[in-house]
Amino acid sequence: MTYTIKKTVSASSRSLPANEKLGFGQYFTDHIFTVNYTEGEGWHSAEIKPYQNFSLDPGASVFHYGQALFEGLKAFRQKNGRVVLYRPEFNARRIQEGAERLCMAPPPLDLTLQAVRELVQVDERWVPEGKGTSLYIRPTLIGTEAFLGVRPSRTYLYFIMLSPVGAYYGEGAQTVKIWVEDHYLRAAPGGLGAVKAGANYAGSLKAAFEAKKKGYAQVLWLDTAREGIEEVGTMNVFFVFKNEIVTPALNGSILPGGTRDCVIQLLKAWNLPLSERRLTMTEVVSAHKSGELLEVFGTGTAAVISPVGELAHRNEKYVINNAQVGPLSSRLLQEITGIQYGEKPDNMGWIEPV
Ligand code: COI
Numbered sequence: 001m002t003y004t005i006k007k008t009v010s011a012s013s014r015s016l017p018a019n020e021k022l023g024f025g026q027y028f029t030d031h032i033f034t035v036n037y038t039e040g041e042g043w044h045s046a047e048i049k050p051y052q053n054f055s056l057d058p059g060a061s062v063f064h065y066g067q068a069l070f071e072g073l074k075a076f077r078q079k080n081g082r083v084v085l086y087r088p089e090f091n092a093r094r095i096q097e098g099a100e101r102l103c104m105a106p107p108p109l110d111l112t113l114q115a116v117r118e119l120v121q122v123d124e125r126w127v128p129e130g131k132g133t134s135l136y137i138r139p140t141l142i143g144t145e146a147f148l149g150v151r152p153s154r155t156y157l158y159f160i161m162l163s164p165v166g167a168y169y170g171e172g173a174q175t176v177k178i179w180v181e182d183h184y185l186r187a188a189p190g191g192l193g194a195v196k197a198g199a200n201y202a203g204s205l206k207a208a209f210e211a212k213k214k215g216y217a218q219v220l221w222l223d224t225a226r227e228g229i230e231e232v233g234t235m236n237v238f239f240v241f242k243n244e245i246v247t248p249a250l251n252g253s254i255l256p257g258g259t260r261d262c263v264i265q266l267l268k269a270w271n272l273p274l275s276e277r278r279l280t281m282t283e284v285v286s287a288h289k290s291g292e293l294l295e296v297f298g299t300g301t302a303a304v305i306s307p308v309g310e311l312a313h314r315n316e317k318y319v320i321n322n323a324q325v326g327p328l329s330s331r332l333l334q335e336i337t338g339i340q341y342g343e344k345p346d347n348m349g350w351i352e353p354v
Contacts, residue, residue: 001110003046005033005118010050019130022166024302029123029135029162033115036144037105039154046115048122054157059146061153067143068198069098072301073258074165075120075135075354077127078342083135084351086340088116090258095139098195103152104141112139115160120354123162131341132167136302168303173325173333175309178232178296179211180281181219182314186231186253188224193253200255201234208233218298220311222281223253229279235298235306236260239279240328242292249276259299263332265348272328281313288318295326305333 010030017027028051035046061067073091077083092112099106116137120127127135139160143153184207187193192200204219211219218233229248231237236257238247245267250256267274287293296308309323320326338344339351 001108003043003111003114005115006045006047006049007118007122008047008049009122013125016126016128017164019128019133019166022128022133022164024165024168025136025163027164029126029164031119031122031162033119033160035107035111035115035158037156037158039105043105043108043111043158046111048115048119051161054159056144056157057146059148061143061145061147064148065143065150066197066199066202067102067104067153069095069102069104069141070196070198071095071137071139072196073116073137073139074301074340075127075137076340076342077129077133080342081129082342083120083124083127083354084340084342085116085120085354086352087258087262087350088113088352090261091139092116094196094256094258095141098197099141101192101195102197104143105156107139107141107158112160115139117354119160119162124354126162126164128164128166130167131337132169134165134340136163136165138163165302173305173307173329175307175320175323175325176217177215177310177312178308179207179214179216179219180311180313181207181211181221182226183207184219185224186221189252191253193230194250194255196255204234214312216312223251227280227282229281229284230254232296232298232306232308233300235300235303237296237298237308238263239284239293240295240297240326241287242294243273245272245274245328246279247274247276248279251278257299257301259301259304259336262336262348262350263299263305266332266335269348284311285313285316285318288320293318293320295328296320297326297329297332304336305329
C-alpha cells in the first residue's frame with residue numbers, strides 16, 4: 001500500500017558537519033517524518049516537515065509509563081555516490097513486534113518503508129561520504145494520550161529522525177575491555193529484553209556508568225542465574241572457541257539484532273560451526289584456561305563488530321587474543337562493511353536502493 005505523505009521542505013538548509021566531527025547521534029538533519037495514530041481512526045496525518053520540536057500534553061503516557069519503542073538502521077553512500085539502505089524491512093518488522101509487546105499500535109510495514117525512503121531522499125545531502133560514515137535512521141514510537149491511569153495509550157506518535165554518524169573506529173577496529181555484570185540485570189524471562197523498548201536502555205545505564213568508573217567500556221549482561229551470557233553493552237555477543245562459535249540463543253530476554261542475524265547468515269555461508277545455545281560463564285572461564293577461547297565480539301548497528309580484548313569477572317581478568325582484534329572479527333567487519341559500501345558483491349540481498 002502507498003501512503004500519502006505531505007511534504008513541507010525546509011526554507012533553510014543548515015551547513016553539513018565535517019566527517020571528523022560527526023561522532024554518533026550528535027547532529028540531526030533538516031527534516032523529520034511524523035504520523036499519528038488514533039484508536040478508531042488508524043494512522044493519519046503523515047508528513048515530512050522541517051525538523052522541529054513536538055508539543056505534547058504533560059499527561060502523555062510516554063512521560064509516565066514509558067510506552068516508548070525505537071529502531072536503528074542505516075543508509076550508506078557507496079563509492080559511486082549511490083545511496084542505499086541496509087535491510088530496512090528487518091527493522092520495519094521488528095518495531096511491529098515490539099509494539100505488540102508494549103501494547104502499542106504497530107506501524108504498518110509499508111508505512112515505515114515508504115517513510116524511511118522518502119525522508120532519506122529529502123535529506124539525501126546529509127548522507128556522509130567516506131568509509132565508516134553513514135546516515136543513522138531512528139524510527140521512534142511513543143504513547144501520546146493524556147491520562148494517568150495505567151493502561152495502553154489510545155493515541156500514538158510515530159516519528160523518524162536522521163543523524164549523520166561518523167566512523168565508529170578511527171584507525172580500524174580496536175578491542176574493548178568489558179566488565180562481566182554480576183549484580184545488575186538487563187532483562188529477565190517474560191520481560192522486555194527481546195524488544196527495543198527505551199526502558200531497557202534506561203535500566204542499563206547504572207551498570208554501564210559503574211563499569212566506566214572502573215575503566216571498562218561496557219558490561220557483559222548475564223541471565224537471572226548470573227551464569228548464562230546474554231548480551232554485551234547494547235549489542236549481541238559471539239564467542240569463538242577452537243571448535244565452535246557460540247551466540248546465546250534467543251531465549252526471550254535477548255534482542256534479535258540485525259547484525260547478529262547478518263553474522264549468523266555469513267558464518268553459515270562460510271561453513272563455520274555456529275551454535276545458538278545457552279552459554280555459561282563457567283564454560284567461558286574453563287575454555288579460557290585451556291586456551292580454547294579465541295575471540296569474543298559484540299554485534300550491533302552502530303559498531304557493526306566490536307571485538308572484546310578483556311573480560312573482568314568477579315576478581316579475575318581474562319585477556320582474549322592478547323587484546324588484539326582476531327581474524328574472524330576482522331573478516332566479518334570487512335565483509336559486512338564491504339557490502340554496505342558497495343565494495344563487495346551483495347550476495348545476501350541486504351542492500352536496497354533508496
Ligand atoms: C546498536 O549498537 O546497534 C544499538 O542499538 C545502539 C544504539 C542504542 C545507539
